[in-house]
Amino acid sequence: MRFDIRMSGLGGQGMVTAANILGSAAVKDGKHSIVIPFFGAEKRLAPTESYVRISSEEVYEKGEVTYPNVIMVFHEEVITKGKCYTMPFYEGLQQDGLLIINDSDEISLSERNTQSLKERNARIFYVPASQIALDVAGTELATNMAMLGALVGATDIVTFDSLEKAIAERFGERKFVASATTAALDDVLKRKYARAQELVEKNMEAVRVAAKSIKDS
């Protein structure tokens, strides 16, 4: 199975971090993966995207995923206010593609968009990722982890084991090369937990709860 994933959200929600962790987990599972962020002058709350390609075969393509088969929407304003790099937000979605949207309630779409998604036979999942993050991990900063959980729940794209290892690696002792704003958010996140291990456990809990909510739906 080949996954071409686009993650759209607002700067600070962790799309790039989620993409790195997902790609890293896929590689730990023995798959091939290429991870790339959208490269602009991204800042907090500005439209931000990242892209992950995962396959059991070697992956060559570079650059943004133009024709995804999975789109993950981290913030409702991606849809309601067009805060993304493509209009409409599902532009390029392949036939039978998957949409995972972070919201507790369904977002009312225009008739044209509803029709277009129906023609593509898109599967749409709503998951209250920010709520799960807040309830389970104690911080909205874990929204991206809950979104990854939802993705795993819908696709089994990576194993929980590899995902846990990838999260531990990202937030553990090993130095990670990040932009200043990402590093600042890392610090905020790390301060919320007494130990790195607790951060990993809480985030994994958010992953599992979100995955279960999708499996049960």
Next chain:
Amino acid sequence: MKERKVVDPEYLLKEAPREKKFLIGNEAVAEAVKRANVDIGVSYPITPQSEAMHLVGDIYAEGYLKDYYRAEHELGAMAAVAGAAMGGARTFTATSGPGTLRAFEMFPCWAGARLPIVCAFMCRGVNSPLTIQPDNIEIGWLMDTGMLIFHAENPQEFFDMLLQAYVIAEQPDVHIPVGVCADGFFVTHTREIVEVTPEDEMLPPYDPSKSPCPTMDMETPPIRQIRDPFVMKSNYISYNAHASWQQEVRAAAERSRKHIAKYLGSSIEVTNPDAEILLMASGTAAAQARVAVERAQKDGIDAGLVKVKVIRPFPDKEIRELTENPKAILVPEHNIVGWLAREVMSRTDYTKVCGGPRVFGGMTMPPEVILSEIKNLARVI
């Protein structure tokens, strides 16, 4: 300094055990510099390169380099590595797009002074309007500076080519600079599997006694460089000396071919060379083209791919031979001028060459775009 083992270059490049890491291109650059036994790194920040020289600063702090500093601007950085190389040091620096242009005067100077400097170019669009996005138009300008030019497709190739570049640049019969280019963001910020050699094994140190020009020291002070500058004498001998010196720089690039064959394997990589429609591409355009060719073949179109890894010295003979038989040649590129198409056209029946598709200004080039051009060609040939 970090305790490390000097190993044979051929062993390091071809036989040393490799460990798989999940790295972005800029991290792969720092990993290469770590193993290249570089004496001095000089940095000046510019997106998308900044991270790479920042990381070189980090490994300097860990004891992998003898010296490192941030220059006053790109021209200063390029002049500083020239000075260090003249003094017999192995150097590294990197820049991108507008930084390349700001420093441009130094590139022919490096080649003219026969300095084996290795510089990474993380190609980026050039102003104005302001952009930081991927676009490799600068390679088109670098081609005629006298430097050798390599073009990496992915972080793995970026890592390998940087190490290969030092070994090739420092051959006594070459001894000219190498620009190792990679498309900004598509390589520098893309995370994928990179297989790296052991951290504690490095290239032998640079031996300046093998330079065709005397190394500057107290015996050979810098004044010697300008003692008899050609510009001070308006006579036949001085013009002729300058002319033959330029020829010698080009001859050195020609002599690098055998070393490129030895250490890179080949200047090109070919898939299905007898195809009716042959694609020629370099850098990340080759990655996109590979996917397009695979899909075209599935659709029953006879397509092949030539990936050009070395832009200077251009693989003339190989390209002449490969372009003889196909009915059409397609050259997808990440720049508006089509410098690779220009190179290919000048070496074959240009009426067969179709320059494009070209994507520039920062957008991605989906394989679908190339595939649709292949299909257009298949209909008319």
